[in-house]
Amino acid sequence: MSLLATGVTVITTMTPEGPAGMTASAVCSLSLDPPQLLACIQQTLPTHKALETSSTFAVNVLGEDHIEIARRFATRGTDRFAGLTLLPDYPAPVLGDAIAHFVCAVEESHPGGDHSIFVGRVLACGYTQGERPLLYFDRRFGSLETPDAGLFRSWSESGTLV
Numbered sequence: 001m002s003l004l005a006t007g008v009t010v011i012t013t014m015t016p017e018g019p020a021g022m023t024a025s026a027v028c029s030l031s032l033d034p035p036q037l038l039a040c041i042q043q044t045l046p047t048h049k050a051l052e053t054s055s056t057f058a059v060n061v062l063g064e065d066h067i068e069i070a071r072r073f074a075t076r077g078t079d080r081f082a083g084l085t086l087l088p089d090y091p092a093p094v095l096g097d098a099i100a101h102f103v104c105a106v107e108e109s110h111p112g113g114d115h116s117i118f119v120g121r122v123l124a125c126g127y128t129q130g131e132r133p134l135l136y137f138d139r140r141f142g143s144l145e146t147p148d149a150g151l152f153r154s155w156s157e158s159g160t161l162v
Contacts, residue, residue, distance in 0.1 A: 005137040008062045010073045011039050011047060012093040013054040019081050019093040022047040023074040025136045026115070027059055035122035037102060040115045051118055056091040056105055059120075060098035061127075062134040064143035069097065070134060090124065100127035 012021035026040035037059060041048045051057055062070055073080050085096035094101045104120025111117075135142045 008134040010060040013050050013057040015050045020050040023070045039118045058092035059102040060095040061100035063099040063131045099131035
């Protein structure tokens with residue numbers, strides 16, 4: 001599975017205790033009419049439990065400069081939202097630094113092995129033009145040299161370009 005190259009996102013939702021979120025790579029578009037996407041979340045994760053009781057979630061698409069954010073939202077025991085700007089007026093937390101976001105209403109969830117597949121209807125979306133996405137491939141973060149060239153660059157754990 002690690003050889004399936006994906007974009008890197010942070011899934012967020014609001015709970016009675018505050019915002020919750022996690023790094024996710026198993027996210028994709030599902031339908032244009034109606035606009036829907038899906039997110040696959042491991043059932044043992046706290047964000048899974050939060051999504052089961054929430055009516056909305058946001059998919060925050062990370063840019064190539066957001067490795068620290070991706071790692072933070074993948075690490076347990078950290079204040080994942082510390083120091084981040086959240087855009088106002090959305091029912092789910094939207095990261096101000098995300099290169100794109102999709103705010104979704106939870107329409108359905110389906111079991112999928114040790115994950116659940118959450119289907120969300122897109123309520124709102126936005127993006128920053130010209131930004132390049134953060135990618136995940138072979139257990140490493142990377143980016144495209146240019147979107148047209150399709151050349152994959154990756155960073156080591158220390159952040160060095162390899």
